[in-house]
Amino acid sequence: MLDDIDRHLLRQWQADPDLTATDLAAILGLPAARVSRRIDRLRETGVLRGVHGVIDWGALGYTVEVSLRIQLDKTVPGAFDRFMDAARKVPEVTQMQTFLGRVDLRLTVIARDMGHWQTLYRDRILTLPHIAEIEALMHVANVKTDQSLPI
Template identity: 55%
Template sequence: MLDDTDRRILRHLLADPEAANADLVERAGVTSASLWRRLEKLRAEGTIKATSARIDWRKLGYEVQVSLRFNLDKADPRAFDDFTAAARAVPEVTEIQTFLGSVDLRLSVIARDMAHWQQIYREKILTLPHVSDSDALMLVATIKETQEMPL
């Protein structure tokens, strides 16, 4: 269970993931030893999964982002596993999510431009196995994107 100090450390870490430990010590109001012990504990118990880089795909030339929603033909008991294995193999797929409800899975796909998207769609997406229905949503703008949580 997290206490107020753990929550304060996490809040400051989420606000500035690149902050030096000395800055976190000052902002969270803890000693260096306490910060180190708490961060190690949070990592060991899986509260902090990883420190990672967030890439702006547009800066790398990927101007198109599409969200694809799929329903699978569940007559084959391997449908889900076959589909996810094939989707994982598509380099332009940046995210795979599963759902309960009217949609089985969602893929996020990036492409350099519309011609590249069309190529990915025809050669890689349309060949995914066990698809009974799909829908595509093209990203126009991101209004809010955050990893912050109300801690």
């Protein structure tokens, strides 16, 4: 599916996502139009799903990050969908992942400080439907956040 030029293009973009098609063309030694067509093809085939801004939540005053591991009461029909619908409405939930195994979902939640977290946890998280068990893991530090892969 990917040829050497595609892989080189993706490696360069992973290293510096601010590169334009013209910049990439200069690095790859190809005409800009050809690089643009390759980028379009990578988007059309789903290899490139979009360009994302990375927000430093701490810079915006959100200094607390918590990972919640949640088990749902799966004896209730539709519990999973109702929980996810309700969790999506909590603006401080920045990520929601589903799993197979003992843990059904993991939510990443941000808060301004511990007081905000306590209120958020009590008033918004614990009121989400069909929670059977919940474990909160307080984020301490990012050790690795690089999402690039060898291509």
